[in-house]
Amino acid sequence: DAGVIQSPRHEVTEMGQEVTLRCKPISGHNSLFWYRQTMMRGLELLIYFNNNVPIDDSGMPEDRFSAKMPNASFSTLKIQPSEPRDSAVYFCASSLDTTDTQYFGPGTRLTVL
Amino acid sequence: AQKVTQAQTEISVVEKEDVTLDCVYETRDTTYYLFWYKQPPSGELVFLIRRNSFDEQNEISGRYSWNFQKSTSSFNFTITASQVVDSAVYFCALILKGGSEKLVFGKGTKLTVNP
Numbered sequence: 001d002a003g004v005i006q007s008p009r010h011e012v013t014e015m016g017q018e019v020t021l022r023c024k025p026i027s028g029h030n031s032l033f034w035y036r037q038t039m040m041r042g043l044e045l046l047i048y049f050n051n052n053v054p055i056d057d058s059g060m061p062e063d064r065f066s067a068k069m070p071n072a073s074f075s076t077l078k079i080q081p082s083e084p085r086d087s088a089v090y091f092c093a094s095s096l097d098t099t100d101t102q103y104f105g106p107g108t109r110l111t112v113l
Numbered sequence: 114a115q116k117v118t119q120a121q122t123e124i125s126v127v128e129k130e131d132v133t134l135d136c137v138y139e140t141r142d143t144t145y146y147l148f149w150y151k152q153p154p155s156g157e158l159v160f161l162i163r164r165n166s167f168d169e170q171n172e173i174s175g176r177y178s179w180n181f182q183k184s185t186s187s188f189n190f191t192i193t194a195s196q197v198v199d200s201a202v203y204f205c206a207l208i209l210k211g212g213s214e215k216l217v218f219g220k221g222t223k224l225t226v227n228p
Contacts, residue, residue, distance in 0.1 A: 033216075042218065042220050042221065043204070043218045045215055045216065048214075048215075055214070056214075056215065089156065091158060093158075098214040099146060099208050099209070099210050099211075099214055101148070101160055101163045102160070102216060103160060104150075104157065104158035104159075104160075105157075106156070106157050107156055107157065107158075109156075
């Protein structure tokens, strides 16, 4: 069975550029989560969706961050414009429902120069 | 608000030793779920176990075992006869049922198993 798929796996960009991270959840899962992991702050929940609807985006750090889930099999996290402090590993996770086990994708390592 | 504490930042053992990773949680709710995840050096987060707050039975899976004690709000993880492949960061996490529905992670314990 395919797990959560994320792309790209690595992204290096320059400050000010737009970055788009992509996620395909496990088929049949109704909840999707975006996390960010840094050494300083650990794992932070940025936003989560249930049935394609954003439920809580209180973890999104600034207006530069936005996330969409146009259908049950695809979600994007966009950073525009990117800044060096956005450098982190971004994980997407999905689960059957909001409190069920979350299965994580391999992550996208973002480096903003 | 709920909180998960993993007091051990780093642990180093020699192969074949048993090791216990501590997890203490705080919540006022009675219905919640506890989790353990493993993050090996390759970086992915791997699900290990999910435990319902109403089920205090200990669980064993191969060399892994978990001890859930509501009286002490602890959900400890023991690896028996550790192996080098067990080297990873291990995260304990908590989510409320019917609450904020956010998975709250501890800061993780980095386990190094030396040959």
